[in-house]
Amino acid sequence: MAKQISQETQNEAMKVAKATQKPSQTKEQTKLIAQGIEKGIAEYKKQQKAKARGRDKQRKQDLKAKSRQETSEIEFIAEAPTSSPKFPWILLAASWVGFLIYALLNGNLNI
Template sequence: MTKNSISEQTENQAFQIAKATQKPNQTKEQTKLIAKGIEKGITEYKKRQKAKARDLDKKRKKLDAKQESLALNENEHHDIALSKKQRTMQASDTGSPHYYTSFAYIMLMITLAWIIFHMITVH
């Protein structure tokens, strides 16, 4: 089938429509001419619908690509936020109350040991 040829299905549809709308005393040749006009109309309609479908498909693909890139960016931002949070947590591990409590306890023990040592050595 070439670019300009009309499908058999379209020809049959056009001829059926032309026959259904046929007026009394209308010749076969007039009916054939009407059918040809209807064929052209159907063909033009199909071309326009295909063009619209192509345009919509292009737009859909662009939107899909945009959504995918946005999702990737969102995942990257989420990963960055997680890594910042992890770094913050690691940095705050040294500043946790448990760390300070342990440090204070050790300092207290050292101080007590120093006091006891001096008490023993003075007497």
């Protein structure tokens, strides 16, 4: 189950190990230090990938929630106008009745 560590990571770990090498340190000790650094880098990368997946998952959940909220708002808005379609017709009828009354009282209408 051990994964291969990339050559770039190995080179980077060896550079760090050599940079911190003490004069009395053997090559084997330096290699062991480099291996420890490699494992640390690999663990760090694994953690960063897990965090990125978590952020991506949260972002997708937020988008879905926002989409559901917008959909429910659109449905609510679409339902509102259907409750009073009679009002414009009542106003139209009232204006015609008012016009007829005005015309009859002034004698302008010949019926």
